[in-house]
Amino acid sequence: MGRHVKNRILDSGALTVQIPDVTTDQRPAGVNGDIIFNKTTSTYQVFNGDDWYNISEASREKTLVIDKFQGDGSTTVFGGNSGGLLGSTDNTSAVFSTNFNDPSDVLVFIGGIAQIPTSNYTVSGTYPNQQITFGSPPPANDGSTNGHVITIVQNLQKLGV
Numbered sequence: 001m002g003r004h005v006k007n008r009i010l011d012s013g014a015l016t017v018q019i020p021d022v023t024t025d026q027r028p029a030g031v032n033g034d035i036i037f038n039k040t041t042s043t044y045q046v047f048n049g050d051d052w053y054n055i056s057e058a059s060r061e062k063t064l065v066i067d068k069f070q071g072d073g074s075t076t077v078f079g080g081n082s083g084g085l086l087g088s089t090d091n092t093s094a095v096f097s098t099n100f101n102d103p104s105d106v107l108v109f110i111g112g113i114a115q116i117p118t119s120n121y122t123v124s125g126t127y128p129n130q131q132i133t134f135g136s137p138p139p140a141n142d143g144s145t146n147g148h149v150i151t152i153v154q155n156l157q158k159l160g161v
Helices: none
Strands: 035-038 043-047 052-054 067-070 107-110 121-124 130-136 147-156
Touching: 035 052
Parallel strands: none
Antiparallel strands: 035 043, 043 052, 067 147, 107 147, 121 130
């Protein structure tokens, strides 16, 4: 299997392959296709011929988080205690559950319709005060079908999306 899998013998009953675990400082020069587990960053890395690149974020949970807010027809800013949580009568209670830094780290839907980053909304601030600002106010929730619920899907950056 080669030097980077410690010449592990794989027979028909083998259930694992032992990948070498090293710190960032211990990484070898690398040959195209080499795989290691970097103990410093808790990630699997592959050498692509030029440098080592992460192919996982093993130390992080890979769970998507969904926050739901409700529009009122006039509010454009949600998060950082602005805007209302779904089912709340307080229009200053919206706080995101996780940290994200870029519009590509989240998916945003209003009434099930995907919103386009930078065209329909922008992201600003830092956790726990980050905010999403819409170009126009999302419509008020109709109260019976939740037809205009604002849904924010978070943690995409942890999936490597």
